[in-house]
Amino acid sequence: TYLAHEEAGWRRDFFALVGLGDLFEHGNLPEKASPVGAYIGQLTAQAAAELGLSEKCRVGAGVIDAYAGALGVLGGFAGDQQDIGRHLALIAGTSSCVMAMSPDPQPFAGVWGPYYGAALPRLWLSEGGQSATGALLDHIIRWHGAGGEPDAAMHAKIARRVTELRATEGDNLAARLHVLPDFHGNRSPLADPHAVGVVSGLTLDSSFDSLCKLYWRTAVGIALGVRHVLEALNENGYLIDTLHVTGGHTKNPLLMELYADATGCTVIEPLADEAVLLGTGMIAATAAGLFPDLNAACLAMQQGGRTRASNPKSSG
Incomplete structure (x- = not known):
């Protein structure tokens, strides 16, 4: 509004x-x-006292966490407004947000926006997402009889076993098992909060391997959901071929492989451990007057990333 x-x-x-x-x-x-990174003023005496900070602290106009993550991974393209539309930010954890920017508005149903200047100045931002991704994998582990607490050790154990199973069964691992991951509605591109998830292909098998197969096919469904959003963006004016992933999903080797293969995109994993904090730092540096504007701060502070190419044999 x-x-x-x-x-x-x-x-x-x-x-x-x-x-x-x-x-x-x-x-x-x-x-x-106020524009993102704008200097608003100094801390009031009351705020400084309650926060344990100096009244000399400068206050800048910030953004919501996912938008800061978009700056953290896409800020390096701030000086190339025509090329930035090839890049999609995926901030992926409990849920996932995808954000694309372009010099011209690209409105269509199923994606929020476009919002002018909501992240970088003079650019339009389109936002989509998936309401449950990491949370869905956690749910699958808790739900299955061979599961338990979905901590980092359990996710890693499952990923290792999936890798072993794929080494013997290849791309046909659990091929008859299909997971529609809309367990918490479909945020994008269908914009249907009443959508529900589907699991087809279950048997009476309740072993740990059956959990691993279900986990794998759930991860496939999540990656194909990103592909669905990306295809909708590209059908409506974008030309995205590079996916920048940040958040907890970067610690999941299965998801990182699938994001490249399912979308056919080059996947970039940022070197910065916390792209959200990096984007916030870019904004703070701008408000502090360390750079002339937000674009300059983003270009100077971006840290690059590791590249993963898609496997043409798997991207179909």
Whole structure:
């Protein structure tokens, strides 16, 4: 309901229509949003005292966590506004967010936005996602009789066994087992909160290997969900061929392989351990006056990443 590219950003008629016409008064909302990284002012005496900080601390306009992650992985392309549309940010953990930027708006149903200047200045950002990804793999482990607590050790144990099973059975591992991963609705590109998940191909097998096969096919379903979002973006004006993945999924070798193979994209894993914190640092550095603008901060502070190519034999 805020259109940053227009003179009157707020759509007050909408708020009045839904009974929130007094929101601007009670919420003390400004008429104009501050640009990302803008210097807003110094800490008040009360805030400084409660936070244990100096009143000299500068306060900058920040962003939500996933958008900071997008800056952390896509900030290196801030100076190339025509080429940035080839790159998709995937911030993947409990759930997953995908974000693409372009110099021109690319609106379509099933993806939020486009939002002008919501991450980088003068660029439009389109946002999609999957409501349950890491949380779905956790759920599969808890749900299965051979599972248990879905901690890092259990995920690693399953990944090792899947690798062993694939070494003998190849790409046909659990080929008759199919998982539709919309257990918590479909955020993108169907935008259906009432969608549900499906598991087809179950047998009476309750062994640990059956858990590993179900886990593997769930991971395949998650990766194909990203492919579905990516294809929708490309059908509506984008030309994405590179996927930048950050978050907890980078620690899962199965997902990282699948993201490359399912999408056919080159996958980049950032060298920065926490791209969300890196993006936040870029914003803070801008607000602190260490760089002339956010683009300059992103270009100077980006750290690059490791590249994984897709396997043409598996991408179909």
